[in-house]
Amino acid sequence: MTAPVFPLAAVVGAEPLKLALCLNAIDPRIGGVLIEGPRGMAKSTLARGLADLLGDGPFITLPLGASEERIVGTLDLDAALGEGRARFAPGVLAAADGGVLYVDEVNLLPDHLVDLLLDVAASGVNRVERDGISHEHAARFLLVGTMNPEEGELRPQLLDRFGFALALDSRPAPLERAEILRRRLAFDSDPAAFVAQWASDQAQLRERCAQARARLGSIPLDDAALEIITTACHQAGVDGLRADLVWLRAARAHAAWRDAALIEHVDIIAVADFALRHRRRDIKDSTSLIPPLEERLPSDPSERGKSDQQGQGDVEPSGDDGWGALAAEPVASGLRRRLGEAKKP
Structure with a gap:
């Protein structure tokens, strides 16, 4: 058992x-x-x-x-x-x-x-x-x-x-410490009863994650979010491209967590320190590297990623292929165009 x-x-x-x-x-x-x-x-x-x-x-x-x-x-x-x-x-x-x-x-x-x-x-x-x-x-x-x-x-x-x-914060506040101890003692006293008491909350959390996982592949990795993240990673002085890719995936997962259809500024902000804390050379706070919403993300979702959602391949299929792999992902078409223009003499 x-x-x-x-x-x-x-x-x-x-x-x-x-x-x-x-x-x-x-x-x-x-x-x-x-x-x-x-x-x-x-x-x-x-x-x-x-x-x-x-x-x-x-x-x-x-x-x-x-x-x-x-x-x-x-x-x-x-x-x-x-x-x-x-x-x-x-x-x-x-x-x-x-x-x-x-x-x-x-x-x-x-x-x-x-x-x-x-x-x-x-x-x-x-x-x-x-x-x-x-x-x-x-x-x-x-x-x-x-x-x-x-x-x-x-x-x-x-x-x-x-x-x-x-x-982790090694010194939680007194009230928080007390509540941690109460719950720990309750669990140790009767684990089955404690788990039953929290079964509904745990089931809701599990279901929220499952629903977010199901909608993940429908959320596009659009140009606007990509530009914010790549610019911030460059300013943070991170080596390589792993931080950019992790940050982009994490922002999309956060959008799915919120039941949103697109990556928004709040998603990029929410996961910035998770992705940059162990990689950045710049000592600034991660969120200070991110430009304000109005400078990067159009307020009208219909203006974002129009070409990206027309079969250009930046919406990943759902499923288990490529578990954990940090393989190259297709670049949104707008960014492709800008990169192509930059190479012209």
Whole structure:
């Protein structure tokens, strides 16, 4: 029997982190969440709640000190010795398929293991070539990592591979602390009753994420939103293009979360720090990099993305293809035109 899980809807405070987790449940291709903060801040509780939003997917914690073989899988020795044939023994990545892989203190893992986890999380496929075995299997999971910066940092190249990065407030206000303790004690006293008490709120949160996931593919990645984001990323001094793509996907997921038909200024603002916090070189607040609404987004939705919605390919199909991958996406036609003009002598 599965042990009751503290409902995400019952978590007090941590609203930015709850939103970041919900957006990843809506669009897993955002690329997971890195949470900074000390112990005792309910990071694992929040991550467990995320698994429920994915439709009761598994929640797998990476064991401390796990070897590469334990993570990716290896040769089944019993079959090799007893039956004389090579057979694959699945590892942690196979167990996490369809759910959440939680890595506590990810900054203390060897870099090559962090790189391995991020590669598989991005592709959704685990490929193993070793010990006479050539095997691959689906490994579609959301990666949630935690770290305490006082115990060591992640290399910038690895930080960049996480879609979002957030820092938890380690000193909540007294009233908030008291309510956190009340709910924790109530859950510990009678987990089943506590879960039942919050079942309606949790079901509403799960349904909201499911509906947003269903409408995600109908929301265009239009020129106006793209121009705001690429300009802001350039001003923030971020390397590469991952921040731009994560930010654009996150803004669209936020629009779906709001039940909107288009990406709007509020969506871009809401997720700016999630995408830029661990990537920007400019120390300015992320939202200060974003121009006012009237300068970029036309108020009339009919004026936005007209050509983009006429078969130019910037509306992504729904479905599971390309899980987590940061592949190149078609560029909106208006931007194509401007880029073409820029190249002319």
